Every structure is written in structure tokens, then in C-alpha cells.
Amino acid sequence: MAYKQDTICVQGGYHPQSGESRIPPIVQSTTFYYDSTQAMADLFDLKANGYFYSRLANPTVAAFERKVAELEGGVAAIGCASGMSAITLLALTLCDAGDNIVTSSAIYGGSYNLFSVTLPKYGIEGRFFDPDAPSEEIEKLIDDRTKLIFTETVANPSIKVLDFDKIAAIAKKHGVVFVVDNTLATPILCRPFEWGANIVVHSSSKYLDGHAAALGGVIVDGGNFVFKGNQRYLTFNVPDESYHGLVYADLPAAAFATKCRAQLVRDTGAIMSPQNAFLSWLGCDTLALRMERHSSNAKTVAAYLAKHPKIDWVLHASLPDNQYHALAEKYLPNGQGGMLSFGIKGDVNKAAKFMEALKLITQETHVADVRSCVLHPASTTHRQLTKEELEQAGVPENLVRLSVGIEHPDDILADLEQALKQI
Ligand SMILES: *Cc1c(COP(=O)(O)O)cnc(C)c1O
Numbered sequence: 001m002a003y004k005q006d007t008i009c010v011q012g013g014y015h016p017q018s019g020e021s022r023i024p025p026i027v028q029s030t031t032f033y034y035d036s037t038q039a040m041a042d043l044f045d046l047k048a049n050g051y052f053y054s055r056l057a058n059p060t061v062a063a064f065e066r067k068v069a070e071l072e073g074g075v076a077a078i079g080c081a082s083g084m085s086a087i088t089l090l091a092l093t094l095c096d097a098g099d100n101i102v103t104s105s106a107i108y109g110g111s112y113n114l115f116s117v118t119l120p121k122y123g124i125e126g127r128f129f130d131p132d133a134p135s136e137e138i139e140k141l142i143d144d145r146t147k148l149i150f151t152e153t154v155a156n157p158s159i160k161v162l163d164f165d166k167i168a169a170i171a172k173k174h175g176v177v178f179v180v181d182n183t184l185a186t187p188i189l190c191r192p193f194e195w196g197a198n199i200v201v202h203s204s205s206k207y208l209d210g211h212a213a214a215l216g217g218v219i220v221d222g223g224n225f226v227f228k229g230n231q232r233y234l235t236f237n238v239p240d241e242s243y244h245g246l247v248y249a250d251l252p253a254a255a256f257a258t259k260c261r262a263q264l265v266r267d268t269g270a271i272m273s274p275q276n277a278f279l280s281w282l283g284c285d286t287l288a289l290r291m292e293r294h295s296s297n298a299k300t301v302a303a304y305l306a307k308h309p310k311i312d313w314v315l316h317a318s319l320p321d322n323q324y325h326a327l328a329e330k331y332l333p334n335g336q337g338g339m340l341s342f343g344i345k346g347d348v349n350k351a352a353k354f355m356e357a358l359k360l361i362t363q364e365t366h367v368a369d370v371r372s373c374v375l376h377p378a379s380t381t382h383r384q385l386t387k388e389e390l391e392q393a394g395v396p397e398n399l400v401r402l403s404v405g406i407e408h409p410d411d412i413l414a415d416l417e418q419a420l421k422q423i
Contacts, residue, residue: 083203295335
């Protein structure tokens with residue numbers, strides 16, 4: 001029987017045998033013992049399931065991987081050292097030198113750098129599109145060396161909501177893998193596989209862990225892309241000489257996840273640690289409850305700020321006049337998440353003064369954990385840019401990014417109110 005998301009959060013991923021610990025033990029061991037050479041050989045040949053070295057797989061990490069795979073409705077998942085390592089591994093699993101990635105430009109800064117600066121050094125090109133552009137314009141970027149289309153459900157930090165139907169149709173038409181970074185929506189608010197995505201990736205450092213305790217990432221294989229016989233994905237259809245001639249496309253399931261683990265996780269070692277997997281697994285227990293509260297708090301705060309005379313504009317898809325409100329009603333009907341941004345009337349100094357006046361809400365370079373926090377890009381992450389460059393980057397100097405936590409909404413509103421009074 002398929003359980004609801006709330007139930008999977010607390011019951012998924014780990015099912016102890018009689019007498020075993022109720023929650024996954026932290027298996028803090030690099031290696032595993034076997035009493036026969038054959039047993040180990042079968043593991044190396046992927047003929048049997050089991051663990052031999054924690055650079056490839058570990059029981060605690062596997063419990064977290066299974067929980068996220070169940071929540072997303074995928075067939076397999078890979079726990080990674082961070083969100084960025086997850087995105088790097090998925091790109092390298094699909095792409096070789098000479099290939100390209102067609103990607104939304106409204107994505108996390110780290111992913112933007114990866115696709116625009118770092119991967120091009122190794123011959124993998126990032127081709128950027130405006131996610132609001134018409135399909136024809138996006139399709140022009142696709143050629144026979146395009147290996148994936150990359151997007152975010154709710155973009156960080158622009159808070160644009162993805163038009164899944166539009167991108168899924170393009171990906172299907174061209175037979176290209178459709179990848180969605182679902183970090184800010186989480187599988188509680190949106191399940192990208194139900195809308196045509198083939199691979200989902202997360203920075204679990206955000207809502208999945210939820211407590212700002214553990215860095216991590218996870219790649220989920222939807223198992224819904226046919227690599228077999230697809231000429232675009234030749235490396236899935238020829239024997240992998242580095243893995244005893246295995247042909248990934250011939251596997252009965254999870255061709256992508258198997259190639260990713262067997263080749264890229266093996267060769268880069270960018271896997272999640274057992275300790276971080278344990279914390280992330282535990283964080284997911286309360287994910288459904290937290291996302292409900294993050295979303296309702298953010299909706300309350302957005303409505304309050306939208307009416308405030310000292311506020312210029314507010315972006316959150318819960319607002320009826322938001323550009324992405326209709327898309328959010330379709331794809332995020334149970335809540336739009338805790339991230340919002342707004343502009344303070346006045347110049348850069350007004351925004352900085354407001355930030356300093358906040359007492360409960362802290363200034364941090366993090367988002368999406370239980371505590372409310374703010375960031376002023378113009379005086380921190382983007383401080384090297386001029387006023388004009390800031391406008392071009394979509395982060396005007398008066399923009400404040402607010403990640404709404406799960407405190408009582410009255411206390412969050414009171415803190416905003418007293419800080420706004422001081423400017
Ligand atoms: C934070 C973030 C990442 C990067 O994750 P790390 O765990 O910090 O490496 C990727 N995508 C999105 C949407 C993020 O918010």
C-alpha cells in the first residue's frame with residue numbers, strides 16, 4: 001500500500017528486524033567484513049546487494065537514500081557530500097567533453113558557476129535560458145550533444161516557480177533528460193516525477209535536514225527515462241570497461257543511479273558521511289510538519305509586508321498578484337515554501353539599517369532551516385557589483401531575502417514591525 005507523504009517521513013527508509021535499533025544506527029565504519037571471497041566478488045560484480053566500502057555505499061547513508069527516494073517516488077537515490085557535489089556528479093554521469101547542458105538561468109549561484117565557469121573548463125558547456133521564455137526560444141539551445149535540461153522547482157533566490165509542463169514537453173520532444181533541483185519545494189510541496197522530471201536533485205543541507213546541522217545532497221533517479229537504444233546517450237549503451245563491461249542501459253532498473261554510483265561516486269568519493277546521513281534522516285521525520293508551517297508563516301509574512309507603507313514590493317507565490325501565482329496553484333497547491341524576498345523603500349543604507357535592527361531574525365548566509373534568517377545580497381554576497389549590475393542580476397540594492405522559519409508567526413511579524421519602525 002502506498003502511504004501518504006507524512007507517513008513516509010516518519011516510517012520510510014528503514015525497517016528494523018526483530019531486536020535491531022528502531023532508528024538507523026550510525027554505521028561509522030569505512031569497511032565491512034565477509035567470511036568468503038565469493039561473497040565479496042559478487043558485491044563487486046553488482047550480483048549481490050551489500051556493503052564493502054563506505055566510499056560506495058553505507059547502511060546509514062542507504063537509509064536516508066531510501067527515505068528520500070520514497071518521498072520523491074523515485075527508484076533509487078544517492079546521498080552526496082553536499083548539494084553541489086550532487087549536481088556535479090549528475091552532470092558528469094550524463095556528460096562527456098563536447099556535450100552541453102541546457103539550463104535555466106534562474107538557479108542557485110553555485111550551480112550557475114558550475115555550469116558557466118567550472119564545467120566549461122572540462123569541455124562541458126552550459127547554455128542558459130530565461131525560464132519565462134517561450135518554448136521555441138529554449139528549444140533553439142538544444143542540439144544532439146545536449147545531455148540534460150536543468151531547472152529548479154522554486155528558484156533560489158529569485159523565487160520563480162517552474163512551468164513543469166512547458167519544460168517536460170521540450171525534454172520529451174527531444175529525448176533529453178529533464179533534471180529538477182527540488183531543494184526549496186521539497187517532495188512535500190511538489191513531486192517533480194509526477195510532472196515529467198527524470199532526475200531530482202536536492203541540497204539536503206536545506207529543508208530535508210532542516211536544522212542547519214548537516215551538509216548534504218541527494219540525487220534521485222525517477223527510473224522513467226529510457227536510455228536503451230537512445231543514440232544521444234551512447235555511454236549508457238556501450239560496455240563500461242572500467243566496470244567489467246557493464247552496459248548500464250541493459251539494467252532492469254535505475255540505469256542512471258547505477259552509472260552514477262559505479263563510475264562517478266567511485267572515482268570522486270563525494271559521498272555523504274554516515275553522521276550527516278543520520279542527521280538528515282532524522283530531519284526528514286518532521287519534514288511534512290515543518291513545510292506546512294514554513295509555508296503558512298511565509299504566506300502570513302508576505303501578506304503583512306505587501307500592505308506595509310515602507311515596503312516597495314514583495315515576492316512570494318502565495319500573493320494573488322504574484323507573476324507565478326497561477327503556476328504555484330497548479331504545482332504547489334499545499335504551500336509555496338518559506339522563501340520570500342522584498343524591497344525596502346529607499347536606498348541601500350535603509351535596507352542595511354533595517355537588517356541591523358532585527359532582533360529575532362538573524363543575518364546568515366543560509367536558507368531553509370527552522371530559524372528565520374535574512375540576507376542582504378547588495379551588502380554581502382553581491383557587494384562587488386554596482387547598482388546597475390545589481391539590477392541586471394535581478395537583485396536590486398533594496399532587496400532583502402527572508403527565509404521564514406517555524407517560530408510563532410506573531411513573533412516574526414513583531415520583529416519585522418519593530419525593525420521597520422526604526423527606519
Ligand atoms: C544550497 C543550494 C544548493 C547547493 O547545496 P549545498 O548543500 O550548499 O552544496 C543547490 N541548489 C539549491 C537550490 C540550493 O539552495
